[in-house]
Amino acid sequence: MKSLKVRNLSKTYFDPYAGTKVTAVRDVSLEVPAGEFACIVGPSGCGKTTVLNLVAGFIPATSGEILLDECPVKGPGRDRGVVFQSFALFPWRTVLDNVAFGPKMRGIGKVEREKIAREYLALAKLSEAAGRYPNELSGGMQQRVGVARALANEPDVLLMDEPFASVDAQTRMTLQEELTRIWQQKRPTVLFITHDVAEAVFLGNRVIVLSKGQVLEQISVDLPRPRAWDALNEDDRFKALTGRVLQLVRSA
Amino acid sequence: MRLRSTLTSVLMFLAPFAVLLGLWAVLVPYFQVNPRLFPHLGAVVDAGIEAGRDGTLLAHVGASLLRVMVGTALALLLAIPLGVAMGVSPALSTFLTPLFRFFSVLAGIAWIPIATLWFGYGFGAITFVIFNAVFFIVTYNTLLGVATIPKPLRNAAASLGAGRWSMLTEVLLPGALPNIVTGIRTGLGFAWRGLIAAEMIATNVGLGYMLFVARDFYRTEVIVLGMIVIGVLWLLIDRLLLAPLERATIERWGMVQRA
Amino acid sequence: MTLLLKAWGAYVRVSSRWPAIASIVPFIPVVALWWAVTALEIFPRVFLPGPAEVARTFADLVYKGILPEYLADSVVRLTVGAAWGIALGIPLGILIGLSKTAHRVLWPLLLFFQAIGDIAWLPILVIWFGYGLTTMTLVIVYTVIFPIVLNTVLGVRSIPINMHRAALSLGASRPRMLWEVVLPGALPNIITGLRNGLGYGWRALIAAEIIVGTSGIGFLMFDARRAGSVVEILLGMVILGMLWYIVDSWILAPVERATGERWGLVTR
Numbered sequence: 001m002k003s004l005k006v007r008n009l010s011k012t013y014f015d016p017y018a019g020t021k022v023t024a025v026r027d028v029s030l031e032v033p034a035g036e037f038a039c040i041v042g043p044s045g046c047g048k049t050t051v052l053n054l055v056a057g058f059i060p061a062t063s064g065e066i067l068l069d070e071c072p073v074k075g076p077g078r079d080r081g082v083v084f085q086s087f088a089l090f091p092w093r094t095v096l097d098n099v100a101f102g103p104k105m106r107g108i109g110k111v112e113r114e115k116i117a118r119e120y121l122a123l124a125k126l127s128e129a130a131g132r133y134p135n136e137l138s139g140g141m142q143q144r145v146g147v148a149r150a151l152a153n154e155p156d157v158l159l160m161d162e163p164f165a166s167v168d169a170q171t172r173m174t175l176q177e178e179l180t181r182i183w184q185q186k187r188p189t190v191l192f193i194t195h196d197v198a199e200a201v202f203l204g205n206r207v208i209v210l211s212k213g214q215v216l217e218q219i220s221v222d223l224p225r226p227r228a229w230d231a232l233n234e235d236d237r238f239k240a241l242t243g244r245v246l247q248l249v250r251s252a
Numbered sequence: 253m254r255l256r257s258t259l260t261s262v263l264m265f266l267a268p269f270a271v272l273l274g275l276w277a278v279l280v281p282y283f284q285v286n287p288r289l290f291p292h293l294g295a296v297v298d299a300g301i302e303a304g305r306d307g308t309l310l311a312h313v314g315a316s317l318l319r320v321m322v323g324t325a326l327a328l329l330l331a332i333p334l335g336v337a338m339g340v341s342p343a344l345s346t347f348l349t350p351l352f353r354f355f356s357v358l359a360g361i362a363w364i365p366i367a368t369l370w371f372g373y374g375f376g377a378i379t380f381v382i383f384n385a386v387f388f389i390v391t392y393n394t395l396l397g398v399a400t401i402p403k404p405l406r407n408a409a410a411s412l413g414a415g416r417w418s419m420l421t422e423v424l425l426p427g428a429l430p431n432i433v434t435g436i437r438t439g440l441g442f443a444w445r446g447l448i449a450a451e452m453i454a455t456n457v458g459l460g461y462m463l464f465v466a467r468d469f470y471r472t473e474v475i476v477l478g479m480i481v482i483g484v485l486w487l488l489i490d491r492l493l494l495a496p497l498e499r500a501t502i503e504r505w506g507m508v509q510r511a
Numbered sequence: 512m513t514l515l516l517k518a519w520g521a522y523v524r525v526s527s528r529w530p531a532i533a534s535i536v537p538f539i540p541v542v543a544l545w546w547a548v549t550a551l552e553i554f555p556r557v558f559l560p561g562p563a564e565v566a567r568t569f570a571d572l573v574y575k576g577i578l579p580e581y582l583a584d585s586v587v588r589l590t591v592g593a594a595w596g597i598a599l600g601i602p603l604g605i606l607i608g609l610s611k612t613a614h615r616v617l618w619p620l621l622l623f624f625q626a627i628g629d630i631a632w633l634p635i636l637v638i639w640f641g642y643g644l645t646t647m648t649l650v651i652v653y654t655v656i657f658p659i660v661l662n663t664v665l666g667v668r669s670i671p672i673n674m675h676r677a678a679l680s681l682g683a684s685r686p687r688m689l690w691e692v693v694l695p696g697a698l699p700n701i702i703t704g705l706r707n708g709l710g711y712g713w714r715a716l717i718a719a720e721i722i723v724g725t726s727g728i729g730f731l732m733f734d735a736r737r738a739g740s741v742v743e744i745l746l747g748m749v750i751l752g753m754l755w756y757i758v759d760s761w762i763l764a765p766v767e768r769a770t771g772e773r774w775g776l777v778t779r
Contacts, residue, residue: 056676056680057679058676058679076676076679076680077679077680077682078680078681078682080680081680081681082676082677082680084673084676084677086671086673088671088673088674088676088677089677090674090677090678090691090692090695092695092696092698092770093695101678101681101683101691102681102682105681105682105683105684105687106682149677149681150680150681153681153682155680159680264615265619266619267619268615268616268617268619268620269619269620269623272620288638289638289639343519346533347536347537348537349537350533350534350535350537350538350760351537351538351541353756353760354538354752354753354756355752357710357751357752357755357756357759358748358751358752360714361714361717361718361721362714362717362732362747362748362751362752363748364718364721364733365721365732365733365735365736365744365747366732366736366741366744366745366748368736369558369736369739369741369744370558442714444628445628445629445630445711445714445715445718446718448628448630448631449630449718449721449722452630452633452634452722453721453722453733459631460630460631463631463633463634464633464634464722466634467634467635467637467638470638472635472638475634475635475638476635478631479627479631479632479635480627482626482627482628482631483623483624483626483627483628483631484623484626485626486626486627486628487622487623487626490626
């Protein structure tokens with residue numbers, strides 16, 4: 001696992017409908033030490049998804065740099081794994097084949113990569129679904145496959161783009177707890193994007209508040225782990241932190 | 253603003269053709285291609301002007317279009333009511349569907365030999381082929397369209413007091429319309445091809461005939477002219493008639509039921 | 512009334528076990544009607560012969576070996592033309608689907624040339640290549656290629672962008688993406704295109720055989736027309752209808768449904 005550093009990242013593009021230049025991301029700098037879980041929160045349109053797409057290399061930056069362990073990166077690649085809001089599972093491949101996709105791209109043999117895939121499916125508690133097709137699974141299960149797939153490729157950094165937004169509230173809470181459990185086992189460096197303030201505080205070591213394309217504040221979250229919703233909902237520190245972040249987001 | 257963007261998109265659409273025409277005007281003379289094999293751009297233009305002036309082009313185009321219009325009109329007049337009548341009953345429509353699929357399969361060209369036998373050469377045979385091409389496909393699609401209207405919709409209309417006639421005009425026809433329009437589009441496509449094919453062998457006026465007879469005299473400029481006219485005509489029919497029809501009905505009502 | 516219902520119930524049960532029955536039974540009244548119409552001589556026998564005559568001619572032509580030969584000729588031409596159409600059409604469709612430039616340049620041309628239609632090319636093809644296999648194959652390729660290209664483009668463009676991105680973030684190289692993402696993603700639409708293309712293709716084949724052919728089912732029908740022999744025309748039509756009906760309903764449509772449904776892709 002590597003550390004992620006973003007330095008003076010900016011993104012401007014031309015909006016043909018408005019006829020003007022739009023700055024989506026303005027001089028954003030942040031740092032996620034190796035093995036840490038950082039969450040970016042902000043209101044809609046604050047540029048957080050753009051930041052993720054920039055870090056992932058899906059779109060080119062206008063200026064600034066992205067560094068993995070002090071080495072600059074450009075363009076997409078397996079060093080930055082992504083979990084998508086829409087799951088983006090390959091519908092023509094079974095769950096097992098989806099998770100084994102990354103290793104397949106690396107040229108790992110069939111037996112070996114299926115073993116890896118099964119290992120990560122077990123981690124996500126989805127072993128029985130291995131032979132099924134994505135469209136046979138519920139949304140929550142599909143997203144767990146998405147997480148397993150990204151992790152099975154052992155990226156240096158894991159990027160998660162509002163991964164639980166398309167899932168119902170109950171399932172979301174379960175998935176969030178699952179994610180922390182998996183994270184504690186594997187300790188990937190995570191950059192997690194969300195608009196849900198409580199989710200950000202629940203999951204992260206650090207919450208970065210974004211507004212209008214700029215970093216407003218970075219807040220440390222030192223709540224003990226493992227974290228569970230039942231306990232935290234009563235915890236004063238959790239409530240205080242959530243309140244603070246919410247205040248920042250709403251003032252933006 | 254809207255006008256400018258429409259203009260731009262029209263220009264962008266035409267640009268590749270301008271390039272193609274340019275290449276044609278330059279390459280064919282450059283390689284000294286035998287006019288009996290492929291005509292010069294100028295020759296085609298001349299042929300076009302001539303045929304336009306002496307009325308032959310108009311006669312051919314008119315004959316072809318007339319046949320298409322008559323055949324299609326007759327076919328639609330029969331096909332849509334028939335399709336609705338059959339589609340209303342689930343049992344009947346399930347039973348009859350394979351039958352109409354089979355006949356849709358034969359639509360158009362396969363009927364040319366028997367049509368010329370039954371109707372002789374000329375207007376009758378060709379119009380029959382066109383009628384055929386449109387009739388079976390539209391009936392089948394109408395049947396399908398009516399049969400696949402969700403039952404809740406029909407129930408809702410009934411519980412709101414819709415009588416037989418209202419059910420037909422307010423629920424069945426609108427509900428089946430996307431399929432009907434798809435059927436018309438496909439049917440016309442087959443009809444157009446059937447028209448050209450039939451005119452090549454069964455008549456002495458029409459675009460197909462124009463192409464076929466020019467071949468005998470190696471008048472490639474007439475052939476190419478005819479091909480361009482056929483292409484442009486179909487594009488016009490498609491863009492000015494069918495696409496707006498589809499847009500007005502299907503897209504406006506947000507029913508995405510087809511490719 | 513209850514008897515009718517009972518019979519209907521039995522029919523539904525049997526046909527759900529053997530779907531082939533549902534495809535065949537509806538034709539029985541039609542054939543019966545046909546037989547009745549000819550027996551009553553509503554139209555002169557010369558114009559409309561009965562099913563028995565058609566069946567007899569069928570047996571006769573098979574015995575003489577003409578029918579199998581003509582059928583083979585037609586099928587071979589269609590297969591060769593279709594194979595070329597697929598081999599050229601799918602790559603072209605993928606190219607146009609993926610590249611904005613290619614799309615802008617080629618799409619208008621595609622629409623126009625498709626509008627000209629396959630049949631209209633026959634006269635000039637005959638001038639260039641004469642009456643032969645080349646002309647007919649070219650016509651079929653021309654016919655088949657357009658639906659394939661257009662549907663492939665549709666398929667490629669309807670792949671959600673996140674699927675491309677997911678593959679990229681999992682380390683797939685661009686060439687690898689073609690095989691792992693683009694092709695499977697577009698496959699349901701490609702098969703639809705193939706089905707449409709073949710539908711147009713065999714029609715073009717028949718037309719070509721009628722107009723410039725020297726053998727094949729289309730030629731059989733046209734030749735019979737010249738000889739005034741309606742039976743053979745009807746026979747040709749029945750064979751064509753059955754053949755394509757079988758291929759389309761029992762082979763192509765299920766394949767199309769299978770890929771679309773199994774992968775949960777809504778392509779229509």
